Amino acid sequence: MTDTRATHDDWAATAHTLSQALPYFQRYAGATVVIKLGGHAMGSDEAMRSFARDIVLMRHVGVNPVIVHGGGPMINAMLKAQGVESTFVGGKRVTDAATIEIVEMVLSGLVGKRIVQAIQAEGGQAVGISGKDARLMVCEQTDPALGFVGTPVECNPGFLTALQSTRTIPVIAPIGTGRAGETFNVNGDTAAGAIAASLRADRLLLLTDVSGVKGEDGEVISEITPEAIRALTEDGTISGGMIPKTQTALDAIDGGVRAVVILDGRVPHAALLELYTQGGAGTLIRGQR
Numbered sequence: 450m451t452d453t454r455a456t457h458d459d460w461a462a463t464a465h466t467l468s469q470a471l472p473y474f475q476r477y478a479g480a481t482v483v484i485k486l487g488g489h490a491m492g493s494d495e496a497m498r499s500f501a502r503d504i505v506l507m508r509h510v511g512v513n514p515v516i517v518h519g520g521g522p523m524i525n526a527m528l529k530a531q532g533v534e535s536t537f538v539g540g541k542r543v544t545d546a547a548t549i550e551i552v553e554m555v556l557s558g559l560v561g562k563r564i565v566q567a568i569q570a571e572g573g574q575a576v577g578i579s580g581k582d583a584r585l586m587v588c589e590q591t592d593p594a595l596g597f598v599g600t601p602v603e604c605n606p607g608f609l610t611a612l613q614s615t616r617t618i619p620v621i622a623p624i625g626t627g628r629a630g631e632t633f634n635v636n637g638d639t640a641a642g643a644i645a646a647s648l649r650a651d652r653l654l655l656l657t658d659v660s661g662v663k664g665e666d667g668e669v670i671s672e673i674t675p676e677a678i679r680a681l682t683e684d685g686t687i688s689g690g691m692i693p694k695t696q697t698a699l700d701a702i703d704g705g706v707r708a709v710v711i712l713d714g715r716v717p718h719a720a721l722l723e724l725y726t727q728g729g730a731g732t733l734i735r736g737q738r
C-alpha cells in the first residue's frame with residue numbers, strides 16, 4: 450500500500466514537472482536551436498542514448514534542433530594508433546594532408562553516424578552530413594601555419610531549413626570544402642557558430658566537459674559580456690579549448706544568434722535543463738536581439 454502511494458507521488462511529481470515546462474515548450478516552439486556536442490561531452494553509450502532521446506523530445510515539441518559535433522578525442526585515438534602526434538595552436542589542430550584524411554574519416558564516418566543511429570533508435574529521423582554536402586560550409590584557409598584548417602565563409606541555411614520541413618534532424622561533421630574543392634578541418638565550435646549565425650538561431654548550446662566559463666577564482670560565471678570575454682582571454686584565464694568556444698560565442702552573436710550558452714554536456718539532460726527549466730546552468734552570452 451505504502452509502495453503504491455510512493456509511486457503515485459512520484460507520478461504526480463513527474464506530471465507537475467511536465468506541467469511546469471509548458472511556458473518553455475511554448476517559448477521554444479518553432480525555434481531553431483543549434484547544439485554543439487563536443488568530443489569530451491559524448492561519453493558512454495548510455496549518455497549518448499540520453500542525449501539522443503532529449504533531441505527527439507525537442508523535435509516533438511516543435512523545436513528545430515541542428516546538431517554539430519566534434520570528436521577531438523576520437524581523432525586523437527585514431528592518429529595515435531597510426532603513430533601520428535598532433536599539435537594544437539589556439540585550440541586548433543595543425544592539420545597536414547595525411548591528418549585531414551583521418552579527421553574526415555573519424556568525424557563523418559564514425560562519430561556522426563553514431564549520433565545519427567542514437568537519434569533514430571529513439572524514434573527520430575536524422576541525417577549525417579558534413580560541411581562538404583550541399584556546400585553547407587565553404588571555407589578559406591585559416592592560417593597557412595595550421596595547414597588544412599578552414600574558416601567558414603559561406604553556409605547554406607536553405608538546405609537545413611528544407612530538412613526541417615521534413616522534421617529531419619541534421620547531424621553535421623565540422624569538415625568544410627574550399628572553393629577549389631579542398632577539404633578543410635574546422636574546429637567544431639567554429640562550425641557550430643557559423644551554422645547558427647547563418648540560421649539566425651534562437652539558441653546555440655555548446656556542450657562541453659566543464660560547467661561553464663570559469664573566472665580567475667575558478668568559479669563558473671553565469672552570464673558574461675563580450676568585454677569580459679576579451680579581458681579574460683587577454684590575461685590567459687580563458688585558454689586552450691575554451692578560446693574557440695568563447696570566440697564562437699562572440700562571432701555567433703555578431704552574426705545574429707539570440708543567445709549562446711556554454712554548459713556541461715556530461716550532466717544528464719543538460720540541453721533539456723537549459724531550455725525547459727529555470728535550472729539552466731552554464732555560462733550565458735546574450736545577443737542583441
Ligand SMILES: Nc1ncnc2c1ncn2[C@@H]1O[C@H](COP(=O)(O)OP(=O)(O)O)[C@@H](O)[C@H]1O
Pocket residue numbers: 486487488489490519521540637656657658659661662663664686687688689690691692
Ligand atoms: N576559463 C576557462 N573556463 C573553463 N574551461 C577552460 C577555461 N580555460 C580553458 N579551459 C579548458 O577548456 C576545455 C574545454 O575545451 P575542449 O577540451 O576543446 O572541449 P570540447 O571537446 O568539448 O570542445 C576545458 O576542459 C578546460 O580545460
Ligand SMILES: CC(=O)N[C@@H](CCC(=O)OP(=O)(O)O)C(=O)O
Pocket residue numbers: 486487488489518519520521522524540541542552598599623634635636637638690
Ligand atoms: C581545426 C580543429 O581543431 N578541428 C577539430 C575538429 C573536431 C573538434 O572540434 O572536436 P571537439 O569539439 O571534440 O574538440 C580537431 O581536429 O580536433
